[in-house]
Structures are given as structure tokens and as C-alpha cells.
Amino acid sequence: MKSSKVDNMLIHQYVINDPLHQLFDEVNAISVQGYDEQRRVIYWNEGSELLYGYSKEEATGQKLEDLIIPKPIRELVVAAHSDWIKHDIEIPASEITLCDKQGNDVSVFSSHVMFTNQFNTKQMYCIDVDLTDVRKAQAQAIFKQHMLETIFKAIPDLFFLMEVDGTIIDYHAGNEQSLYVTPEQFIGKNVVDILPEEVASKFKVLLAKIVQQTEMLSFEYHLNMPQGLKYFEARISHLTKYNQIVTIIRDISEQYKSAEMIRHQAYFDSLTSLPNRFLALDRLSQMLIEAKRNNEKSAVFFLDIDDFKKVNDSLGHEIGDNLLIEAASRLQQVLRQEDTVGRLGGDEFIVLLSGLSADQNALAVAESLLKTFREPFKIDGRELILTISIGVAIFPEDGTSASDLLRNADTAMYQAKSLGRNTYSFFTQEMNIIMQRRLDIEEQMHGALARNEFEIYYQPQFDVKNGKVIGAEALLRWHNASLGNVTPDEFIPIAEHTGLIVPIGKFVIEQALSLLKEWQTIGQQPYIISVNLSPRQFRDAELLSFIKDTLNDTGVSPENFHLEITEGLLMSGQSYVHEALAEINELGIKLAMDDFGTGYSSLSYLRQYPFDILKIDRSFIHGITSNKADCNLVKATIAMSHSLGLSVVAEGVETKEQLTLLAELDCNFVQGYYLSKPIPAKQLLDLSAHFYK
Structure with missing residues (x-):
């Protein structure tokens, strides 16, 4: 703030402008500020106080750039004021963003005028009109316009207005690609004559029903479109007052894909596409039901890739994932079509063999599985040798329930690990004792x-x-x-x-x-x-x-x-x-x-x-x-x-x-x-x- 002596000098020096100031004092809807040649405030009306937050006492004597000019444009403003003072280059009126006492942006339309008083001293007045409401109104109008445009573009449905017999009178298509035929081919035509026989028959039945009731009817169908097989849902309503029918068609292909993906994710491993734990155990239960009914042997293999974690950690998870994909492929190549190989999680797999006549059948499969892993894995230009440890449990000797067989196959697998890995082990009662010790501990x-x-x-x-x-x-x-x-x-x-x-x-x-x-x-x-x-x-x-x-x-x-x-x-x-x-x-x-x-x-x-x-x-x-x-x-x-x-x-x-x-x-x-x-x-x-x- 300036001293009182300086203030008095300023007031005395610019007293000639009192009538002008009195005029501005009566107007608080706009901001008017007066500045001397050094850009110090000599006048600050009520409109300025309301717009910028500084009181008259706070503003008087302060420089323009220290009050309401944002830092990025301060040098430009100072230079423009200097050019007007020294070279008579006027500052043009324009929209500009200034700042208030709290540092908030203030959008104004700013115009300027320069006076030379009886002391031959120049003084500039800025008249600022607050554009905040204008900007808000403009933004709101633009927003509503864009919102309406977006809504119309976003509606993917097809709307058809029909006579009660199914003749199409009019349509609206948010997505023209969802049309089965062009408008020229269906306007004035009966919907039954346009669609394939199977879909047309569904429409025919519902068109007959809809005129007898007030509730909406719906059904799903599919069509072979140029972009492939597409699924749709049709909703039919009867406009009783006009005796016309409105049919809304929605493309639900993505929902079908999502539902299929959810089903796949629920039952299959996302990395290897093998049956996951849930599906594998369900198949194990079904296999045991069949084995009991047919009085047959079955086998459960529990497989674990040896030292996979070290390989995965040292070479990276991407290579580890590729190894698991290749391992899954090799397991499938060894097994019969009716057998199941699933991924339980991590590097653990399960193999289910049904219809075995003797334990030797399981032994042969175990040896084949070990053999298929002896070939190096070629991943990203590397040749990697992986081995597996296999535990085998036989139905009904090693258990009659899915949980018993899986647990015993797991126990046998740990036995194979202890034997040096890269081998298989059949479940024995001694292994069960070892596992019981672990549970007791x-x-x-x-x-x-x-x-x-x-x-x-x-x-x-x-x-x-x-x-x-x-x-x-x-x-x-x-x-x-x-x-x-x-x-x-x-x-x-x-x-x-x-x-x-x-x-x-x-x-x-x-x-x-x-x-x-x-x-x-x-x-x-x-x-x-x-x-x-x-x-x-x-x-x-x-x-x-x-x-x-x-x-x-x-x-x-x-x-x-x-x-x-x-x-x-x-x-x-x-x-x-x-x-x-x-x-x-x-x-x-x-x-x-x-x-x-x-x-x-x-x-x-x-x-x-x-x-x-x-x-x-x-x-x-x-x-x-x-x-x-x-x-x-x-x-x-x-x-x-x-x-x-x-x-x-x-x-x-x-x-x-x-x-x-x-x-x-x-x-x-x-x-x-x-x-x-x-x-x-x-x-x-x-x-x-x-x-x-």
C-alpha cells in the first residue's frame, strides 16, 4: 500500500476527473478502474470491487499487474500500456481472462480510454464487462446441442412404423449398417416378405398377437449380414389410437459375444484355453459316475512343471506364459479325444483318463507325457528344456470320490518331486501318511x-x-x-x-x-x-x-x-x-x-x-x-x-x-x-x- 502522502498527491493530481468518477460510481454492473502512467490505481469503482474482490482501499496505489493480471501475460500488458503512453499505440478492446483476489479466472470484455489532465499527466481507464454469465450460457447451449446430437447418434436401434398387417410405412436408423436391406427395398413392403422365412414366421405370429393386447411383445433372432452373423431383439407395440404398429430392433450381437465370453471365462483358462479347475473337476465327477456305471477304471494325473517359477522369474512372465501355452498344446497332443486336460492354476495341470482296462494304460500315458516334454521348447529364439513331475491316482483303488482322487494324485506328484523330478509316481498309502503328518503339523x-x-x-x-x-x-x-x-x-x-x-x-x-x-x-x-x-x-x-x-x-x-x-x-x-x-x-x-x-x-x-x-x-x-x-x-x-x-x-x-x-x-x-x-x-x-x- 502507498503512504497517505502519496495518496493525497494522487487524489489532488486527478481531482479534475471527479465528475467522471461520480458517473462511474453510480454504475456497479461494470468494472471501471483508473491507472496513472506507472499503472498505479487512481480509481476503483464498486463494480471493480465486486468483480475482482479488492476493496477500493486495497487497490488504490497498487499496480495493475500486481492486482488482476495473470503472470503469463503481465509482460505483454505492461508493454502495451507503455506503448500507448510513449508511442500513442492504443490498446484494442477485446475479450481477455484476468484474475481476482483469490487467483480465480475472470473472463471480461475489456475496453480502454486514455486521458491527459491539466497536469499534462496521462491516465488510463479500463472498462471491464463480466462475461462469466455469457460464457456459462454459451457453454450450456453448446453442451445441450452436443448432448442432443450425441443422443441421436448413440441410439443404435432401428424404428419401424407399420400398418397392422406388417406393411412398413416409415423408419429411423441410428446405424444404417444394421438394416437388412436398403430403405428403397422395404418402404411400402410387408416385413414378412423381406426377411428370411424363419424370422418372417416369428414376426407374422407376433403381429397377429399384438393387436389383441396392450403389452409389448419381444423375441430374438439372427440374420446373416454382410459383416457376418448378427443377433437382434425385436420389440413390438400396438398404437391403438392410430391402429399402427411400432417395431424397435436392437442389435444384441455384442451381448451375445459377452455372454459367450463369460461362459468361456467361467469354464476355460484364459491363457491356455484349457478347461479350468471348475470345469475339470466337474468333468472328473462325471467321469467317475460313468466309471461306476460301467465298472471301469479311471485315472487322475496331477502334473507340475519342474522349477517353472525360477524360469518364469529369470526370463520374464511373457516367456513363462508362452511356455504354459506350448505345454498345454503338447499335453493335448498326447491324449485321446475323450480324455480331458485342464489347468488348475499356475503351472499345475490335471489329466483325466476314462475307460481304462488296466493300470498299465495309465503307465503308458505317463511315459508318453514325460517323453513329449523332452523336446526343447522354442520360445522367442530360445531353446528351453522343461520337465514335469506327475502324480497318478487310480479309480477305484486310490479313491472313489473326486476330492480323494485329486488329493491323492497331488500327494503322488510331490512324491515324484522328491524322487528327483522329471518322473511319475503312483499313489501309495505311505504317501498318505506323509500328507497326514503335514496336516497334523x-x-x-x-x-x-x-x-x-x-x-x-x-x-x-x-x-x-x-x-x-x-x-x-x-x-x-x-x-x-x-x-x-x-x-x-x-x-x-x-x-x-x-x-x-x-x-x-x-x-x-x-x-x-x-x-x-x-x-x-x-x-x-x-x-x-x-x-x-x-x-x-x-x-x-x-x-x-x-x-x-x-x-x-x-x-x-x-x-x-x-x-x-x-x-x-x-x-x-x-x-x-x-x-x-x-x-x-x-x-x-x-x-x-x-x-x-x-x-x-x-x-x-x-x-x-x-x-x-x-x-x-x-x-x-x-x-x-x-x-x-x-x-x-x-x-x-x-x-x-x-x-x-x-x-x-x-x-x-x-x-x-x-x-x-x-x-x-x-x-x-x-x-x-x-x-x-x-x-x-x-x-x-x-x-x-x-x-x-
Whole structure:
């Protein structure tokens, strides 16, 4: 705002214009503003206050460009005003978009006039007419016009006005392509004489009925059109007052296609076009009914492509989908026309064989299926070798219901996997015992946390150079009253599959960090604790906040807490994994790659993710003193890790010779039975003061 002295000077200087100002003051329907040679406001009427939101007091003394001129055109406005002042180039009247006090657009028709007063000073007046209502009215009119045009264009129906005998008097066609014949061929003609006999007979029947009732009649029919087979719905109404008939024809071809697509999607797999789980199981039930009626044998095959997930993750989902399509095609080529092959989901397939005279028939098919996969798959210029594992259950020996046979075939398939894959296995009772054990473990695991059945053991880790205990890996142990000691190899995969690994994993983190705090307090050293994280835990949205809260509650420094992950987690390629690892790194928690060397692309992952530690798998450590290849591999791994700034932990150290060699190879840390087996928390606290020899 200007000072009062400047305001008084302005008022005095332009007092000559008072009569003009008084005239403008009486008009609030338009905005009038006056500006001096520096574009400062010298006049601001009530219309300007209403239009732009600035009061007279707020506007007076302010520059035009600082009030109502949008930034993109400020330089142009200033230049135009200067040209008028200096070069007498008038500013033409025009429609323009300005802005109000709140920054909102204001559309106006703006005209300008320039005065020179008795002080020989130029002053410009802008007269702005608000175009908002005009623009709204124009937009509304245009909208209604477009809406009506769109409605007429959008109506796809055909309308026919007929005499009661079916003679066509008039028509309207939203889409001329939906006409069966041209207007010249049907105006004045009877609809029965124009259409094919089958459709014409339907019209004839309904035309006779419609004059006897007031309700609309309808029916569906199809015609061979130039663009192909089309489906239509006809609705017929009798206009009693005029004794005429209105027929509305709608093209429902798309609805037919959609309905067919829905039926196909409900029963067939979208990728391979094979029967899906729903249809395959329905066919299985029908097959068993026929087998019982005819006293025949039938077989259910459960197939799984070996290591498909690794291939899919490493080569991409597009190649994986093409492999599944080709696999489905090969399965169909082996089977008879009356047999069924369906896709249950993922890389799992089902094969149903009916009318078998002996088990040998199923055996021959199983061998044929294995053989057809021995030919390389040629996908996008690549040659890929895929194998399958097959489980076979025979009706009625292995079950008489669809659910029993499917479950037993699944069990047999897992047996084939355990036999080394690329083979088949017939169901046996021993397999059922194995599956029952799995079900029992899953059942007992649901209450294991509440019953305090889990205990954390700790495998100490040692500094290779001085032999001191530097930390430990937390390992979960489970003893159940019914099952006894259940090994991690048994219960961890089940916990992962059921999702119970999430609460169990939180229990491990809480226990490990609590023990670490006590351990550091007693030993007065910055010991570390390592905890393994599973893929399922990474999908838990609360994982990172839980870790952060637990660190805060226990007072443990994040740098003393290590999280171990395997390469399998990284192979998923999911964005949430990358984000979680980045957040773990930001928290200051150390990240370790576990079981290094057992996967496909470990080196690439070391470049992509913020690892601090690499753990060499025990399978390589086992042979380093007797196998030169293993020794060279471990040596190269240690050197590579150090070059990347990573520390190295060797797992599974079981002999003094292994330890000595690892020291020579400059390995940082070791763990294994030679030094200490996993031990309870109390023993770990006692061990921490000792050195190995």
C-alpha cells in the first residue's frame, strides 16, 4: 500500500476527473478502474470491487499487474500500456481472462480510454464487462446441442412404423449398417416378405398377437449380414389410437459375444484355453459316475512343471506364459479325444483318463507325457528344456470320490518331486501318511505360539582373526506335546504357506532383540544378532514399523541387528521387496544374503540391493579342504565380496582344517558345529567370554 502522502498527491493530481468518477460510481454492473502512467490505481469503482474482490482501499496505489493480471501475460500488458503512453499505440478492446483476489479466472470484455489532465499527466481507464454469465450460457447451449446430437447418434436401434398387417410405412436408423436391406427395398413392403422365412414366421405370429393386447411383445433372432452373423431383439407395440404398429430392433450381437465370453471365462483358462479347475473337476465327477456305471477304471494325473517359477522369474512372465501355452498344446497332443486336460492354476495341470482296462494304460500315458516334454521348447529364439513331475491316482483303488482322487494324485506328484523330478509316481498309502503328518503339523502350529512351544536357539558367530564371539544367528525350534520335536525343515515351509510365519517371525524378532540387549549389557560389547526373514514376511505391511518399534523398545542399535534373506525372495521381482530393502537400509539395519551360491543370479542381486554381508552356503564350505573347485569358488567369492565392501560369513564350519583355510582366505566370520552348535539363550551368554582354540 502507498503512504497517505502519496495518496493525497494522487487524489489532488486527478481531482479534475471527479465528475467522471461520480458517473462511474453510480454504475456497479461494470468494472471501471483508473491507472496513472506507472499503472498505479487512481480509481476503483464498486463494480471493480465486486468483480475482482479488492476493496477500493486495497487497490488504490497498487499496480495493475500486481492486482488482476495473470503472470503469463503481465509482460505483454505492461508493454502495451507503455506503448500507448510513449508511442500513442492504443490498446484494442477485446475479450481477455484476468484474475481476482483469490487467483480465480475472470473472463471480461475489456475496453480502454486514455486521458491527459491539466497536469499534462496521462491516465488510463479500463472498462471491464463480466462475461462469466455469457460464457456459462454459451457453454450450456453448446453442451445441450452436443448432448442432443450425441443422443441421436448413440441410439443404435432401428424404428419401424407399420400398418397392422406388417406393411412398413416409415423408419429411423441410428446405424444404417444394421438394416437388412436398403430403405428403397422395404418402404411400402410387408416385413414378412423381406426377411428370411424363419424370422418372417416369428414376426407374422407376433403381429397377429399384438393387436389383441396392450403389452409389448419381444423375441430374438439372427440374420446373416454382410459383416457376418448378427443377433437382434425385436420389440413390438400396438398404437391403438392410430391402429399402427411400432417395431424397435436392437442389435444384441455384442451381448451375445459377452455372454459367450463369460461362459468361456467361467469354464476355460484364459491363457491356455484349457478347461479350468471348475470345469475339470466337474468333468472328473462325471467321469467317475460313468466309471461306476460301467465298472471301469479311471485315472487322475496331477502334473507340475519342474522349477517353472525360477524360469518364469529369470526370463520374464511373457516367456513363462508362452511356455504354459506350448505345454498345454503338447499335453493335448498326447491324449485321446475323450480324455480331458485342464489347468488348475499356475503351472499345475490335471489329466483325466476314462475307460481304462488296466493300470498299465495309465503307465503308458505317463511315459508318453514325460517323453513329449523332452523336446526343447522354442520360445522367442530360445531353446528351453522343461520337465514335469506327475502324480497318478487310480479309480477305484486310490479313491472313489473326486476330492480323494485329486488329493491323492497331488500327494503322488510331490512324491515324484522328491524322487528327483522329471518322473511319475503312483499313489501309495505311505504317501498318505506323509500328507497326514503335514496336516497334523499345520493343525498344531495354529496354537503353538499361545502354548509357548517355540524356543529360540542361537548359533554363535566368531571373528576368524581373534576367535572372539561377535554375535549369533537366531534359529527357531519347536517342541509339541503331540508331535514331539518338529524340525524347521518340516514346519517352516508350512508356516510360510499358511501365513503363520508372520506372527511367528515377530516372536523371533522380539525374543532375539530382547536377548541381544541383555547380552550387550552383560558382556559390555556390541554383539550382533542375525534373524532370517521369509518371503511371506516381506508382504506384511506392518513388518518395518514392528522392527522399528521393537528396536526402540529394547534400546538396541539398528547396526547390531542383521536381517538375512535368501535369493528366492529377490527372484520374485516384486516392487514391495525393493522398497522394503531400501527402508531397512535407511533404518541402519545390516542386510545379509544367506545361502549364497545356491541360486541363479546372486551376483546381479549384490549390485541391485544394499547388502552388507554375504553368507557362503555350507555346501561349498564342506568341500574346501578336499575339493579344489570348491576352494577356488570360496576364494573368489571372498575376494569379490571384499571388493564390493561386503563382509563374509562362512556357514557350516565343521573341522579345524576348514577354519584354518578360511583364515588364510581372509574370511571375516564363521559359524558351524566345530565352534558351537545352536544353543539356548543362557548358554550363549555363558559362551560369550570364551575363545576357540
